[in-house]
Each structure stands twice: as structure tokens, then as C-alpha cells.
Amino acid sequence: MLGKKIKNGSIEDTLNRFLKDDQHLVLGFEKDENGVSLRAFKNHLDHYSFLNPIFSTNGALHLRRLFSKGTKIILMLRPCEIRAYIELIKLNQIEREDIIAVSIDCLGTVSSKEKADDIPVEAGQLKDYFKNSDTMRWACKVCREKRGVVGDAGIRIDKDGLFWAFPYTEKGETFLTLIEGESEENKTEMLMSGSEKTDKFQNDMKTFAKDFTKCIMCMNCRDMCPVCYCIDCVFNGDEYLPKGDALLNKILRSGPVQLPQGKELFHFIRMYHVSQTCVGCGACEEACPQGIPLTKYFKGVSERLQGMYSYMSGKSFDETIPYLTFLEDELKNAED
């Protein structure tokens, strides 16, 4: 595949060239004394970082309901963030027109709850770090697609630690014209290979109840989920999760209830609602103050449900979300 080699430090020049225009923005990671953080850059950037080894939120969360109105934006994010962005485009939550999405090979991340002072941000060192340490988040360990092969363009790391930029769409070509140098055929092997298949998720209600007893219904998992986007969530009223009067009525009507009400209901319904769009980034687990292993359930269920329709969330712009389309002759065994 034809791509451009990115010389050391030249990406900052590239992005600065793009940022010269007042209406242009870049969303990416910045190094500072406190580590690496997600930042929206305007006009100028200095300490740009390709990799962000600490996961706190999914960047696509901030893009929900983004209609850019002529502002050109380059996203330089992890593959899981770009995949969430693609899903939101399919759900008409983002205007694709002026956004160039660039996915960058991801070597895995540690949780932001972890002490992360000595984590390197260079590709080679980071790889060695994860070899000797088991602090990598579970979501990243079982991630199906850490490669930067989604979006308009991708930045990939080869075995020698060099960065390559590859275009996937027309907009990706535009991004590549910003980078200095000629396109060349890539011959070296990439650091990251394709995805492995994981086992089918299977569980029973007992372990489910056990895992979720700690839930306090703060709904952080919903709020931090990049693809859980409804303005009017069914759980905002007191119909599904009764409070006050409604709760009293319910107890009088149907007897004693467990409090807080409707934990299982909440997670089940949410699991179903995000099943086709879940990218398995683990932002829900990251947001959970009680440390419930949410990724296990959400990722497991969504993989099964997406597998039914041979769909993978965030893989391409053109595939339709399975619930929004159908085949006339299918799923005979679902009917009784």
C-alpha cells in the first residue's frame, strides 16, 4: 500500500501547517509534565504525542452532536475512538463533511485509576513496558482492532518504530498532502497484526447479579459511553427506575423491592441499546466508581449480537447498522 513515512517531529509541522487557518482545529494528544492528555488544538501545537497510554474517556464522547458549520477538524485519535466516531456518523450525530478522522495504531492503555508516572510514550518503549507489566486494561487486552485501519486515514507503526501514514478515503489523501515527502510503497512489516477471535460470551443470571450488587445507579457508565447518545434516555424519568411517589406506589402495589431499584433492568436495557454500536473501548468500566467489570458484559454481548449479522461496529462508513436494515429471507430460526 502506498503511504508516506513520517520523519521524526515532522507531524507537528504538518499539523501546524493545517492549523494556520483560523477555522481549523486538531483534536489529539498532548504531552505535558502530568503525562498525556486529550486536547483540542487551535493555531499552534508544540508537544504533540501520537500515543496516549492512559485511558480516561473515549474522545468520541466529546464529538456527540457535533455539526461543524465550516470548521475543519482533524481527529488524531485511537482506533476505538475513531470507530465510535464512525458509529455516531451512521446515527446522524456528527456531520462528516469537514472532519478528517485519522486513526493511530494503539499499543494498549492503562487505566487512569492506575498510578502511571513511569509510563513511556514512545512506541518501542511502550511495547516493552507492556511486555513486563500487566497493568494493561482488560478492554485493551481483548481488543479486536488496535490497528489504525479505520477512518479516513491511518497512522501505523512498523517494526523499526517508524510512523507511516496511509490514506483510506479521498479526505485521507488530503491529509497526506499536508505531510512532506513523497508517497512510497511500504515494504516493512507493521508492529501490529490482525485481530484474533475470542470465545463466545456466556453467562448466567447468578454471576450477573453478583457482579452488579455493588452498582449504585450513578449512571456514569451511560454518561461516559461514547455511543449512548439519546437526549431523552428512558431512564431519565421515573417510569423505568421509580423514585419518590412512583417508588412508593410500586412497593404498595407489588411488595418489597431491592434498592436502588432496577439495576439489572438498567444494565440489560443499556446492553441491548448499545449492542450494535458498542466498540468495546471500556469507557464505561473506566467511569464506574465501584469497579464493576462492565466491559466483560457489554463487549461480550455486543460481539455476539454483532456477530449474528456479521457486522463490526465502526469498521466502515458504508455498512448500515443492522437494526436499521433487513433482508427479506433470514432468521427463520428466531420465529416459533
Added chain:
Amino acid sequence: MSQDKAEKNPEIIGFACSYCTFKASEMAGSLRLKYPDGVKLVQVPCSSRVDPAFVIKAIFEGADGVFVAGCHPGDCHFIKGNYFTRRKIAALKEMFDAFSMNDKLRLFWVSAAEARRFVEKVTGMYNEIKERKNVRKEN
């Protein structure tokens, strides 16, 4: 002794499309066909109106079984509503399967003229769930 003998009667919530299955249930009434009391029907304008959240809520609020029923594929009043239903409910079944509770949900098609088929389907589901429920009680 008498307590053991008391059979548990399941409750089943059914979401019935108002153009087909609900009409079939009305016809079953006018034909004096009997189906179990435990079956409660909820009329919906189209089976695709059923958000799987309704089904999940019904089950977590204590229903022993839920069925979603609509027109046969191709006969939908809204042209393609039941195709979407099929995808949604099939996925929901798969999800229930992942939690080993797939025996609680059914999806079937009953047209307005098939009163007998409606009664058969509903009673069949009722009896199956009743049997399972009483077996579980004995253990």
C-alpha cells in the same frame, strides 16, 4: 400438603400487532375459543413499535414469559415493520441466550384470520412455561 398441590400459574405478557395478532385474538373471542387467563395482551400499532426495553422490563417486573407477535413477513400494514422486529427480537433472543434465559421470549407471526393458530401458539407457550415452572418448584 395443599401448598404443594397448588400449581403456579405463569403470567405471560404478549405484545400484539393491532392489525394482525390482536385482531386474531378478538376473533378467537368471537369464535369462543379459550386461551389461558395468564396471557395478557398489550396492543401495539405495529410489532416494530416494541422496543426490546419493553420486553426486558416486563421480564424484570415479574412476567414468566413474553411474546411478540405480528403479521407474517411481507404482510405488514407499514410495509416493512415486522422485518425490523425480526432483527431486533432475534438479537434480543441471542442476548437472553448469553444469560441462559432464552426460554422466556418468543416471536411469532399470526395473521388476522388465524384465530386458531393464535390460540394454539399461546396455549403451547403457556403450558410449556407452566410445566417448567412447576418442575422448578418441586426441586
